[in-house]
Amino acid sequence: xxxxxxxxxTEGSTLQEARSTWSQHENSTRNLALIFTEHLRLVLHPTxxxxxxxxxxxxxxxxxKRIIPYIAxxxxxxxxxxxxxxxxxxxxxxxxxxxxxxxxxxSGSKEIAFDTVALLAKALxxxxxxxxxxxxxxxxxxxxxxxxxxxxxxxxxxxVRQFGFTQTRTDLRKLLAESIELFRSARLKATGSASELWQxxxxxxxxxxxxxxxxRQLVRRAHGERIMVVFIVVDAEAQxxxxxxxxxxxxxxxEFTKDEKGxxxxxxxxxxxxxxxxxxxxxxxxxxxxxxxxxxxxxxxAEVVETAGA
Amino acid sequence: xxxxxxxTVTAPAPRQTQVRxxxxxxxxxxxxxxxxxxxxVSTEVKRYQLSTLVNRLLETEKPVxxxxxINGQFLRSSLDDFLTQNGISAETTLRVEYVRALIPPxxxxxx
Ligand SMILES: [Mg+2]
Numbered sequence: 001x002x003x004x005x006x007x008x009x010t011e012g013s014t015l016q017e018a019r020s021t022w023s024q025h026e027n028s029t030r031n032l033a034l035i036f037t038e039h040l041r042l043v044l045h046p047t048x049x050x051x052x053x054x055x056x057x058x059x060x061x062x063x064x065k066r067i068i069p070y071i072a073x074x075x076x077x078x079x080x081x082x083x084x085x086x087x088x089x090x091x092x093x094x095x096x097x098x099x100x101x102x103x104x105x106x107s108g109s110k111e112i113a114f115d116t117v118a119l120l121a122k123a124l125x126x127x128x129x130x131x132x133x134x135x136x137x138x139x140x141x142x143x144x145x146x147x148x149x150x151x152x153x154x155x156x157x158x159x160v161r162q163f164g165f166t167q168t169r170t171d172l173r174k175l176l177a178e179s180i181e182l183f184r185s186a187r188l189k190a191t192g193s194a195s196e197l198w199q200x201x202x203x204x205x206x207x208x209x210x211x212x213x214x215x216r217q218l219v220r221r222a223h224g225e226r227i228m229v230v231f232i233v234v235d236a237e238a239q240x241x242x243x244x245x246x247x248x249x250x251x252x253x254x255e256f257t258k259d260e261k262g263x264x265x266x267x268x269x270x271x272x273x274x275x276x277x278x279x280x281x282x283x284x285x286x287x288x289x290x291x292x293x294x295x296x297x298x299x300x301x302a303e304v305v306e307t308a309g310a
Numbered sequence: 311x312x313x314x315x316x317x318t319v320t321a322p323a324p325r326q327t328q329v330r331x332x333x334x335x336x337x338x339x340x341x342x343x344x345x346x347x348x349x350x351v352s353t354e355v356k357r358y359q360l361s362t363l364v365n366r367l368l369e370t371e372k373p374v375x376x377x378x379x380i381n382g383q384f385l386r387s388s389l390d391d392f393l394t395q396n397g398i399s400a401e402t403t404l405r406v407e408y409v410r411a412l413i414p415p416x417x418x419x420x421x
Pocket of ligand 1: 104169170208
């Protein structure tokens, strides 16, 4: 190559570098992706139909309501059997939101973030359950990979290229507000029955974010629009630092308030006690991801089924 | 009449920023009883709040007056101003050193 392709030099990395980074992550998570696929298959595909339905000439169980008409019709109306109904095929739109802020680079969480993308992309493509999109967030939200596009290795490299982990803010409010919009338009473009479309957002971040009350409000709004938000807290520092405590589990917030006399009061609060996401998991090692994430999704589906049945 | 709601989701206005600080000292007698790890504080805090925080952690009966140093500079403003002036982002964990505040000298000693 004798000239520089302007398309290949961005502030992040060159396409060549991005390709090699992506293939490293693909390779290092290959076996784990198989395990993950099996975990997810059980969770994402409802294998058992829950209800027996009538009316068939043969079947598993009698439909009691059909017995009297059957006798009254001199055994002519003989569709008296019920069968297990075939489960409807669910489809998913999964958005991976990766924290592109500087704190991710400082805590050494970049690697685990890309591993997560590789893992999910592989598992979802093997399961053929739906579409995957990847967005980056920090001060701004950028769509690194859109729904409706196949997630190939080349797509992975393009995603890697768009992350620099240099954004100087971590604006979760903006992420949630913009993702709700993205999910709304993706739902409109989705093929198939809207009732069987499930939208899921997985946020991969070190978990340090401000203004928990307004974030909580936005999470509630997302749930109201049937978007499930799972926060994967990458706690990379828990294992890397030697002497001092760095884990998010130990992080405390010092809150200064003024009492009625105008005197300053100091309250120490455990950071995670006010964490605004209902479904969150703390992952220290990408090896833990399959079981932990599958567990969270299983719990979510159980809750959805429970509220739907009530 | 049913109308579909297409209200746009607007993010609430940003409020205060927070930053993680890691407190340490070189004076053995005012070392924290246990390593607390980073603590999240509002960037609006100044010396007085930080002093209250360290004294709380020290569990001393009489508060020790303290001064704070970040990257070798004494903190004379809010953390927010300090970060802005020094071009540091709140994404970083700040290493904050604390020292006993010296009683202002009545006269300047000549060397
Ligand atoms: Mg951050």
